[in-house]
Amino acid sequence: MDICFLLVVSFLSVFHFSSADQPLEEAIIVPRNVELLGGWTLANPKREDVQEAAKEAVEVFNTKSRAKRYFKLINVTSASTQVTNKINYKIEATIGKTKCRKSEDNDIQACGMAKRQLTCKIEVTLDPKTDDHEVQKISCRRSA
DSSP states (O other): OHHHHHHHHHHHHHHHHTSTTSOOOOOOOOOOOOOOTTOEEEEOTTOHHHHHHHHHHHHHHHHHOOOSEEEEEEEEEEEEEEESSSEEEEEEEEEEEEEEETTSOOOGGGSOEEEEEEEEEEEEEEETTTTEEEEEEEEEEEOO
């Protein structure tokens, strides 16, 4: 009889503790802004990889441009990145004309600046396996 009594009491105590009269803990669901895989995300324009992609684009611009003087990167104003099997960059930057002629062998970073500036939209792809940048598109217009 003692065993049956103990079993009944223990059953009742377990039933009592599991009943709904105890407070229920609720998890609060907070929405988060999670970037989609393969989607475009904003990047800090001062990030080293963004600056490197912009500088590569300016080098390509200097090679293809018919201007007699070099241009150099002044400022990256905005940037977005997309990660796929490569890293894609969309960059808006300001480049400025220098006083150094393309016919001379100069260190572009040491060149003095002329007044003319261009605002450029740049698309660059980086292959992380080879660390090679490929400029997909660059379009520039005079700054206001």
